[in-house]
Amino acid sequence: MSQQNFRSILTGSFSTPCDDNPTVAMIEAAYRHHDIDARYINCDVKADGLKDAVAGARAMEWVGFNCSLPHKVAVIEHLDELAESARIIGAVNCVSIRDGRLIGDNTDGKGFLASLNKVGDPSGKKVLLLGAGGAARAIAVELGLVSAAHIMVMNRDPKKAETIAALVRDNTSAKADVQAWDGEASVPEDVDILINATSIGLGDADAMPPLKVETLRKGLIVADVIPNPPAAGSRKQGLHRAGRARDAGQSGRDRRGALAGQDVGRRGDGADPEGYFRRGLT
Secondary structure: OOOOOOOOEEEEEEEOOOOOOOHHHHHHHHHHHOOOOEEEEEEEOOHHHHHHHHHHHHHOOOOEEEEOOOOOOHHHHHOOEEOHHHHHHOOOOEEEEEOOEEEEEOOHHHHHHHHHOOOOOOOOOEEEEEOOOHHHHHHHHHHHHOOOOEEEEEEOOHHHHHHHHHHHHHHOOOEEEEEEOOOOEOOOOOOOEEEEOOOOOOOOOOOOOOEOHHHOOOOOEEEEOOOOOOOOOOOOOOOOOOOHHHHOOOEEEOHHHHHHHHHHHHHOOOOOOHHHHHHHOO
């Protein structure tokens, strides 16, 4: 007769504020589906408490935790090791604890690519990446690591865009350069994948980046980091939504898949189907 065990596996997240972080819903949905006796604790950790929070996770033998804003860079000094993506990007959103050692990784870009791969493989493709913030940085690095042929970074501040392009060139085999963005921009005809990694659409679900829609060719894959779901029937929309994108014949992908994909990536083996994480968001 097996002995009953009242000790749960512990995982969690460190951020502030943490009230709107949906990760707990996705992770615990997957735990329930796979009958894993584990808990995911959403913790509000201020900057001056991060060192103690990390030490506490180690002391209590958590198996891992996520880091969100504002801790993605600051947590690095408290870790023992960094995975390749985290080292290149210079930020961590996922920490695994193995034999007492804390190993940091960055699954922001991995999650987006896991979602993108469902509509198109970026390997060997030409990608136009809009934006030069943290999301664009992570996505650009992962695109380079999976052998995208050419990554064009488009941003209103060319210096920020060049920082990302240089990071890709210095650490991957991909070609990377900067495209000017002044007013409404055209999408080059030979681009295979267009990715909106700006914040446009976050506050207004129908807002879209200033692009000449007529230059979006049929068959172009369009992906968006913004989590708003597709708006059926809307004519003013993000690039991945209904209306113009469908009229132009593009394939689309929204950020909910990327959020779910991040958590699939955190396992490292891709064993958890994205659907279980998605259902946790609904």
